[in-house]
Amino acid sequence: MNWITKIIKASEKIKSVIHKRATKEDIANSDWTSCCRGPILKKDLEKNLWVCPDCNKHHRISPTQRFDILFGKNNYEIFQTPIPKDDPLNWYDSKSYKDRLKKARKKTKMDCGMMVVCGSIQNIKITAVASDFDFLGASMAAAEGEAFLYGIQYAIENQTPFLCVSAGGGMRMMEGLISLSQMTRTTLAINELKKKNLPYLVCITDPTAGGITASYAMLGDIHLAEPGALIAFAGARVIQGTVKEELPEGFQKSEYVEKTGFVDIIVERKDLAEKIGTLLSILLKKNSAISTEENETTENTQSLSKVAS
Numbered sequence: 001m002n003w004i005t006k007i008i009k010a011s012e013k014i015k016s017v018i019h020k021r022a023t024k025e026d027i028a029n030s031d032w033t034s035c036c037r038g039p040i041l042k043k044d045l046e047k048n049l050w051v052c053p054d055c056n057k058h059h060r061i062s063p064t065q066r067f068d069i070l071f072g073k074n075n076y077e078i079f080q081t082p083i084p085k086d087d088p089l090n091w092y093d094s095k096s097y098k099d100r101l102k103k104a105r106k107k108t109k110m111d112c113g114m115m116v117v118c119g120s121i122q123n124i125k126i127t128a129v130a131s132d133f134d135f136l137g138a139s140m141a142a143a144e145g146e147a148f149l150y151g152i153q154y155a156i157e158n159q160t161p162f163l164c165v166s167a168g169g170g171m172r173m174m175e176g177l178i179s180l181s182q183m184t185r186t187t188l189a190i191n192e193l194k195k196k197n198l199p200y201l202v203c204i205t206d207p208t209a210g211g212i213t214a215s216y217a218m219l220g221d222i223h224l225a226e227p228g229a230l231i232a233f234a235g236a237r238v239i240q241g242t243v244k245e246e247l248p249e250g251f252q253k254s255e256y257v258e259k260t261g262f263v264d265i266i267v268e269r270k271d272l273a274e275k276i277g278t279l280l281s282i283l284l285k286k287n288s289a290i291s292t293e294e295n296e297t298t299e300n301t302q303s304l305s306k307v308a309s
Contacts, residue, residue: 049269058226063115063130076119081147091174104135112143116151122277127155130165138168141175145182152189161199166217170210183215197287225254225263
């Protein structure tokens with residue numbers, strides 16, 4: 001092998017290294033992520049609660065990271081929720097649904113896309129659920145529906161408020177009508193919670209869309225949202241193609257949705273725990289007063305019945 005051949009082979013090797021693209025796994029396992037100013041160390045971002053110090057972008061975080069911020073690190077109980085049979089429709093596209101579930105579980109270390117916990121904010125015991133976007137886009141299927149219902153049932157039995165941290169692109173296509181039925185199931189569960197005069201708060205995070213927006217994410221007593229969160233049902237391009245008009249600036253962002261009345265308040269991540277604690281203390285006092293008034297009305301009715309008899 002002469003020196004020319006060596007140079008050619010060496011140059012080809014260099015080219016292959018330069019043009020090799022990093023995989024999603026490489027990026028996920030890296031110490032770096034990107035934002036407005038380019039690469040930023042994840043540990044620096046974590047110190048600021050995963051919020052960019054320059055542009056204030058609230059990066060997506062896992063349920064564990066979320067609950068560490070709200071309740072304090074490891075200062076909450078994680079529940080094991082029911083898991084229905086995987087792949088009830090034997091779905092297969094470019095790969096099987098079972099393989100996708102296996103990969104998502106390995107990546108997130110969760111059995112499904114929702115985590116249900118119980119913790120305390122300002123000495124108020126709270127049942128909470130949060131979705132992980134890394135688990136198949138935080139889409140809703142039977143297992144997630146079971147997790148949500150488990151959380152509601154626990155809240156009713158233990159007389160706690162319920163906090164839902166919403167995220168996800170909607171119902172999971174791999175489970176068809178089974179996933180769509182979760183919209184009804186979660187709605188009925190929330191109605192049962194409200195019958196018990198227990199507060200239902202929703203914190204909307206990026207992104208919340210599709211059937212999630214059309215069901216449990218928009219049924220709260222109060223809707224909070226993080227800055228810049230996408231809140232939508234249909235996609236902006238679909239809407240623009242339908243109405244044939246330019247959409248307003250910031251359309252479907254939380255700031256715009258607040259102006260249109262679907263969000264009550266936008267809260268920075270660092271202020272969420274304090275704001276939720278304040279709101280719940282007010283709601284619980286109000287509900288306590290309502291319950292007392294109802295009890296007095298019932299007692300008066302019973303006394304009148306006795307007198308009448």
